[in-house]
Structure formats: C-alpha cells, structure tokens
Amino acid sequence: MEKRVIGVDIGGTTVKLGLFDATGDILEKWEIPTRKENSGEKILPDIADAIRAKLAEKGIEKEDVIGIGVGAPGPIDVDGVVHAAVNLGWGTFNINETMRSLIEIPTVSGNDANVAALGEMWKGGGKGYRDLVVVTLGTGVGGGIIVNGKMLMGCLGAAGEIGHIHIDDHETDVCGCGNSGCLEQYASATGITRLANRMLEKTSEPSVLRDGEVSAKTVFDAVKAGDAVAIKIAEQFGDYLGKGLAAVGSVLNPKAFVIGGGVSKAGTVLLDYIEKNYRKYVFHGSREAKFVLATLGNDAGIVGAAKLALDPKEA
C-alpha cells in the first residue's frame, strides 16, 4: 500500500483536514466543525474520529500513514506543548502526545502561521526559498518564519507575531492584544477599512469609496481604477506595513516575503506599495528581499502540516 500523510489545520470555526500522498499531493480534503465548548476538550477526539472514518472509507491501514501534522492557533513549542490557545479555549497540554494516545499515529504540531509558512515554502509562493517570512493579511496580521528551511518557533512558540509590532505612538484605539499602535491595526483587512474611513473623513476629495461599502477589496479596486483618495490610503497602508516588515527584515535578513491572506487577493498592486516602503526603511543588507504572493490560499495550513508530518525535523 502506498504511504499516506494527514495534514490538519485547526481554526476557530472549522478544522480543515487533508489526505496526502508522500510527495505532498492532496488526494482529498474535508472539514469538520471546531467544537470549542468545555475548554475545547472535544477538538482533538473529533479530529481523531474524522481521520479514523476517512481511513476506513478509503481502506487505508494505520500502518500506511506516515504521520499526522497539526497546525493550531496558539503558541506551540518544539515538543508539541500548546501554551494556552485562547481561540480554542485550550490551556496547556501536549498535542502530539494527546493525538498519539487517541489514534496511535505519530503526530507533530506547530503554530498555524508557522505551519502555513512551511506549506508556502514547500508547494506555494515561497518555493525555492529557505529563508522566508509568510505574512498573512486577514482579520489580523500573522507571520510565519522559516530560517534555513526550518520553522522559527521561539522559546514558547510565540515567534512571528509581526502583527503586534508597535508601529504608531499616536494610536488611541486598542488592538485585540491589549496594546495600541500595533501593525495589525493598519495592515489587516479591518485595519485598511479603518485607515480608509479616517481618510474619507479627513478629506472632502471625491472618491468612489464614498458610494458604497468600504473594505480592503473596494479600496484596492479603487486604487486600480486610479481613485486619488484610494491611492493615498494605499500609500498609508504601504508605509505602515513596509515599515513593520523592514523591522522584520533588519532582524532576520530573509530571502523573501510571501504575502497571503484575504487582503492579498488585491494582487501585485499590493506588493508594489509594500515593497517600495520596505526598501525605504530597511537596513541596506536586507534591501534585496523578494516580495511574492502566497499561492496556496486556505490550503497552506494542511499542506504545511503534511510537510511537518513527513519531516518532523522541520519543526
């Protein structure tokens, strides 16, 4: 029987699962709901049940599964210990050991952003690079760091929190993390909407943005159409994000930044605004970093998890 690998990406609402062959091709993917009640105690048993059912359906023996990789939203250290994943209700316990006791298949886990970065390096926009930072511009701003081909996890698995780099001393709104002036407050989907609404209030210039819903998508659509106010908003966004990533670049000297998440659907126009400002602020030794778009979308997590299961040393 050919060998198989399972990739699991645990989100706050759904758990994505993927069945892979040993080269990383997706054979099948499916989802189950994330049951967060009672401190999320059902999440891992549900995943074990879902995997067992899939293996039975496909006639795959446990012995033919090389391993299970798991990405979860929280700080997870190199041993698989999660240190409070608030979005799932989880406290502190060892994910790898718990999964192994539930289903008797070797399991390796990591922070979801880092695992997704591994996916983009393996099969996505970061292919061919071994030093890269995957920046996810969604509801928040997440970061996954790969150094010399391996995930950088930090001492408590909390590395890559680039959305919470302090970037503006004058901010009065409070970020989800409790601080004020975090990069996420300007460069996430909601951050761009906030910047846009502030700009529209400040100026009386005409703009297509005054006619409908204001969102990251409508802002960048307007930029592409040449709307002057939208272009100013994009400049502001690019200044904030370029400055934040310049700090990351001066620290890590990566070969590439891979930009993903919902906001990245705006396409290469987005990269132009980020890149220009990055080069302005970064130390010259890191000025030549490439900027590319992520390509795996929502699959990055399960693909990276599968990679983790195949090569646990990437953790």
Next chain:
Amino acid sequence: MEKRVIGVDIGGTTVKLGLFDATGDILEKWEIPTRKENSGEKILPDIADAIRAKLAEKGIEKEDVIGIGVGAPGPIDVDGVVHAAVNLGWGTFNINETMRSLIEIPTVSGNDANVAALGEMWKGGGKGYRDLVVVTLGTGVGGGIIVNGKMLMGCLGAAGEIGHIHIDDHETDVCGCGNSGCLEQYASATGITRLANRMLEKTSEPSVLRDGEVSAKTVFDAVKAGDAVAIKIAEQFGDYLGKGLAAVGSVLNPKAFVIGGGVSKAGTVLLDYIEKNYRKYVFHGSREAKFVLATLGNDAGIVGAAKLALDPKEA
C-alpha cells in the same frame, strides 16, 4: 598533546586573538593591528602569521589545533563568504577558504555580533539560554541572535541589524546607514549623548549634566544620583530601546536579551529602563523574556569564535 582552539575577533582597529583549550578556557590572548590599506589584503595573512608565531612560541603542532574561529564586522554567510565588510575595506571572498590556504587549519567564520552572541551564550550572561538576543550598545547598536543554540545569520549574513530598525518618523539627522530614525540614533553611546543634549536644550531645569561632559556614562551616573533631567533622558532612551527590542521580541520570542557594549557598564539601572518599556510594547506571548547584562566584555568575540571553531554546526 592537548587539543587547542584559536578564536579571532577582527575589529576596525585591532584584531583580538585568543588561544583556548578545548573546554573554552582562555590560555592566552593578544592583539595585532588591523591593516586596512589596499582593501584590507594584509588582514588575513597577518592573522595567519600571528597564529603561526604563537604556535611556534608555545611548541604547539598544527595538528593539535582543532580549528580557527573568526568573527568579522560584515555580512558573512554560512559558507564563510563575506559580502563587503566596508569597515575593513573587504569586498566579497571566502574567509574560511582563504584562511585554510594561508595556514592549513580548518577555519569557520561569522559576523562579529553573531559570534559574540555565541560567546555570551557559551560562557557569559546568556549561559543556560538557547534562544537569546545579544544587544551591543556601543558606538552603534549591534545585535547577535541565537535560535535554538545556533547563530541566526540570514540569507546574506545580515541578520541581527537591530540598530537599524526604524523607530522615529520625525528624525531629521541621518544615521550612518543612510536612513533616518534608526534605533541606533537613540540607544547607542552617541545616541544617548544626542538625546541628553536635546533634553538639556529643551528644558531649563537644573541638572548636574550642565556642569561637565555629557556622555552615556555621565547620564547614567546622574540617574543613579537622582538627577531629574537625567532620569527623563533615561526614560526616553528606555522608551526607544524598549520599543525596538519589543519588535525583536514579537518576531523571535527569545528567552533572554543579553545587554552588552560600553553603555552596559551603567549596570542594572540600565536594564530597568529597557525592561519596563519592552514589556509595555511587546506582544504578550513574549513578555516574559529575561534581561541580563553581558559578562564577557571585549572577550565575547574571541570566546564565541573559539566556540564556532569547536562546533562549526553552530554557524
């Protein structure tokens, strides 16, 4: 014959050399001038000559030297290729291979800040930590990063340039790197002097700093004596450096920051100002990082270089 190791720390004015036993104890240290003329072509031959002379003097055979470690001020990649060390006049070449051809002893090299960080982890203030950042507050602000026990070099050996994190949008003076508003402009010895002179100009409050030379040392001496203006300057310094290191902390999630360089002679009072502001700005997952003083002083470079020669995989 007992095995020996050589550690070399190349600076802009002098080259420091150390003869070590295999446990990392310094048996002898000495210096030679750094001859930078003609693109620094004499620097490595001078070092080879100095080592040869020392081995002859001590009656040590080449075969008993495990290796030579070299730290140099510039971007040096994992293969030992330096990519333009402007302070030495060097262009691009392979330090490891050049040294081996000059003296036929295995040589491993790395960026001086990273190598010094390795030294502090091995024998200094960072002992016992495997994820740490060594911050050198001297003429400039340097950074050496250790992740899971290994130096983080970046794709071109330019990682750890934390002195050039952009920290102030309103700066009009230009940093040595060509940008404006770099952390180094506020947190280096000269940066603190600049902050102090600006503060003394802005306020008419009495201060002992008005009576003599203004330097990082006199500022922190005045802080210890309770001088109100000096305390304001220290608060400003702490805000800048705490904010910059918070960015580093949110990216890397290190276990500890080891603070060294001339400015660190101020002692633990310095740590208080940095630590307080770090905790204010950093993402909560990285809030518990320890702040300790470096202990090796000018020996960090040769000690780290010796470690590099003993364990080339730390590179």
